[in-house]
Amino acid sequence: MQHTEEDLQVRWLKLRIKLKETFGIKPDMNGILLIIGVQELGQGPQEFSKEQKQDLMHIAICTILSPSGYYANAGNDEEGWPHFTQLKALPTFDLFEQENFLKDHVLLYFQSQEFI
Secondary structure, eight states, X not given: OHHHXXXXXXXXXXXXXXXXXXXXXXXXXXXXXXXXXHHHHTSOSOOOOHHHHHHHHHHHXXXXXXXXXXXXXXXXXXXXXXXEEEOSOOOOOOHHHHHHHHHHHHHHHHHHTTOO
């Protein structure tokens, strides 16, 4: 288990470095979720309100957890924002496990986008 944990952290650091090379910042988890949300919204970079940023992070979480069967895309609203339906309950984790669960799914997302 220890090697898997180390591998996850190494892959996570490599992703953050590559994002820094691309965007000029080395984002934390929230920043990475924001990047994914903007990517999935598909309306390009723009100024977002605090509420919109929270919505973008929700889009990101639903998107990265969809391949594991937690969410399904339910289509876009009239403004082009994607909406999701939760298909099954998320596992109960402590904070550390939850972060690693998200990191693993973020890495899978960027692999599927052929970014890493």
